[in-house]
Amino acid sequence: MTDTVARALDAVPLRVTDPEKIPAERYYDPQFFELERKHLWPRVWQMACRLEEIPEVGDYVEYSILDKSVIVVRGKGGVRAFHNACSHRGVRLANGPGNCAKKGFVCPFHGWRFNAEGECTFVFGKHIFSEAMLNAAETDLVPVRCEEWAGCAFINFDNEAPPLLDCLGPIVTRLNARHVDRLKMDWWFGTLLPTNWKLAMEAFQEGYHVMRTHPQLEALSPPGFSRLGPDADAPPPAETITPRDLVNLNIDFLKSVGDGMAGMVHHTEVAVLEKLRDMDVPDDPQAAIMAFYARAQEEVTKDGLARGAPMFDIAKVNAENEFHDVEFMFPHFFLLPSLAAMSSYRIRPLTAETCFFEIWSLVLRPEGEVYETPSEPTILPYDSRDFPEIPQQDYSNLPIQQLGLHNFKHMRLSHEWEGLISNYHRLVDGFLAGLDRETLRKAENTVNSGYNSPIRDIGF
């Protein structure tokens, strides 16, 4: 690390100085939240919408992040993004999703109009303005950078930022192999959580919590296969477990994940797995599990192809790429692969101690299948029983963790299993310190990884 970088980082209040310790005030201090607002969010690529929200020319959505609002719109030449402010006197033009193909965006104040390309198409009473006020540079909407990947539009307010894929890094290759751009929404939920946005993300960045937070999953983990050992009050493991029992436990586990997430392992995949309970299994337990997963991947692939879904060869892709159940993309987007289906999360800050959490269930849907694409998330209270069981369990911890942090100095992280939390916090510090673009890009490539990642050297 150069002296200049070290000095810039030292100037960041509440910065992470020991990678295994995260200062608690980072989760509630209003000044720290303000620094993030000023120096982080205006400089990062943000998943702004799924492209299936805007399938037709003229379809648009509003993406908001703190005090900023952006229109993401499908124009004739592709998907574009614009600051959501009328060029006359700044009135917000879009509120939520819609279609502007017929009339464009019509400002409710004095009636100026704009098309899907951001061009100003009508000024009421033109003759009362001086010419200099009415050239296109003055009247067209102000563009925001917009790039596409994984079936989503991403925006960035920073014209100097490297391209999206350069920032995302190697994660792109392994998710592209899973046909991530072909995934379609099954459902979309949102909730307001009484926690800092970072805290909400961290509940999904490590698997260490599964034992206590998701006991139904832990109960289906084959004995002797966890590196962490049993819970303090767990019953003693069964004396003997046969290779067939192990296969059935794994099917039960995947079904429980599918039920608990209402997706991730999609019900069409669970139906395929159920047929494998009678498969021939080798006598060796480890070989039995490997044989089960090989067959499960093969059968789910075949089933998807037979139904006309844009499948990939799951076994081949898993053999050729790193696999992680949870993939994190800085600063606030997640994809959670399993077999072919995925879940996805996006977490946005609202205030220092509240955030908006969205979950999607995504599936490789057969071509031509009729379904209703949600145009907005179904908003539920965070403690609603209508959430699938697993998010319900995760959400239940977060408000009490936020409260606990006010009586607490710093988190102590497992360097082996909770490293992603440390890695991304130190990248936040890099943004707050104003480090150069290339240093931040390289760090982002390292930070973007699966859950249970170790603490890594991110270059500063």
Ligand code: FES
């Ligand atoms: Fe939009 Fe005046 S503020 S037309």
